Amino acid sequence: MRPLLLLLSLIISCGFNLQADTIVEKKKRAGDEPEIVHSSIGDVSAGVEGKLQLRNIGKRQQYDWTDRSTLDADILSPKSANFHPDGSKFYVNSLEGCVTVVYDARTLRKLKVITHKFPSRSLELWAPACSHYQFQHYEEGESRAFAGKPVESAFSHKGRYLWVPYYRRTFDINAQDPSAIAVIDTRCDSIVRMFDTGPLPKMVAVSPDNHYVAITHWGDNTVGLLDISDSDMRKWHHLAPLAAGKKLTLDFPLDTLVDRDVHSGLKLRGTVFTPDGRWLLVGAMGGALQVFDIADMKYVGQVGYAYNVRHLVIKGGMLFGTQCVGGAVISIPVDSLIRGVRQAISRSERNISAEGWRSCKVAPGARTLETTPDGKYIFVVCNSASEMLVVDAEAMTVADRIRVDSYPVGLALSPDGDYAIVTSQGRKGKGGHAVNIFEVLRPDYHAPQPVILEEKASPAEDASSGEQSSSVFTDIPGMLIAGVGSAILLILTAGILIARRHR
DSSP states (O other): OHHHHHHHHHHHHHHHHHHHHHHHHHHHHHTTSOOOOOOOTTOBOOOBTTTBEEEEEEEEESSOTTOTTTBOTTOSSEEEEEEOTTSSEEEEEETTTTEEEEEETTTOOEEEEEEOEESOTTSTTBOOOOTTSOOSSSTTGGGOOEEEEEOOOEEEGGGTEEEEEEEEETTOTTOOSOOEEEEEETTTTEEEEEEEOOSSEEEEEEOTTSOEEEEEETTTTEEEEEEOOSSSGGGOEEEEEEESSSOOOOOOOSSSOOOTTTSSTTOEEEEEEOTTSSEEEEEETTSEEEEEETTTTEEEEEEEEEESEEEEEEETTEEEEEETTTTEEEEEEHHHHHHHHHHHHHTTOSEEOOSOOEEEEOOSSEEEEEEOTTSSEEEEEETTTTEEEEEETTTTEEEEEEEOSSSEEEEEEOTTSSEEEEEEOOBTTBSOOEEEEEEEEOTTOOOOOOOOOOOOOOHHHHHHHTOHHHHHHHHHHHHHHHHHHHHHHHHHHHHHHHHHHTO
């Protein structure tokens, strides 16, 4: 009887302990670690009657290997997504997988997996070494084999090239030495050029005139610049990086991980050129919005109102941004902001103020945002809420929302505004590893079809992409057929003329 009572007491005690642990876990989830959420194909938002509704039409994931219909082993910590300007396909950067995955935008079929792995510096892909980015901590770091962790991406040359920066090279555990950026030729979806960058690059932006590429370095308060104005990509080259205030000096251990979010100064992130290409605006998750003068290649100052801005977009004369901690979307007319910039310059001041700011509360952890082609709606993903929200850009109020897989970070809208892609990276080893595909239903709006003009490639570009020789050999059968056909026609014609003479 006594052993039975002891066993019963032990079971009851374990039950209380389990209940206590459950309560602690619930409290923990309610605080720093929100509950894990999984979306489902077929999910539909409440919508705005007759104007807008969201519908989940697809998913690619790597957290449930029993669901073969949505399983995709290449979706490993997906950081961002980007639609090609012609709307035909979209690209997903899998950070920890060190790959960029290419999908057909209509069928969702996987077209290609671009691997970011490099055996050495000796490959012809690399641009000449740059004096602005030197290895300080890794012996022969320039020539070491590595895999790159792709973060964000941006198109240049009307969609011909896709620029993909690497969070770090895999041997650089604390992202303190130069990283790199890959240039992908979207005609063949292959890497055709590589450039060094500063430490821990995250965002990349291309100037409207395709003259400059700006690469924002989260790691040391600087922005790297490339001149890509020449038609020969072998002549594309680095310019001196610009610093937002003081450039950080980095010296972390080589065998112990440190928190780079704590040791990264301003934490520069969202980056966008103004429509005239004159000014470069850079969000800072550890400070205020930073402004650079591209014409004079110098730092201007910071905008006091816009703190903790992660992502920036300009559409229809308006600048939109996300404030991560505050869970808000902010906006201001671009011309108003530029007036404030010019006034600060005239007074030789670094602190910039501007009128016309508006704000809309969305949800905790506001990350990437995009605008619809007509600028009427702003889409934003919120990491802690595991939702995608839609904001009415004119009223600056939330119009719609729908659940997504836990801890979303990346977002892309198709050029026609009919589809949205959301990447869920995960957090602290939980959630994420998912890509959600949504149809955006807008009965009252039909976007014009995008027209992408094919750019004529220079011989150097074709040679660098390995396509010149293949295209020549591909044309040989056609040339032979045309030649044989012409010869036969010539013989027949000659025969007819001879026959007529003999009549």
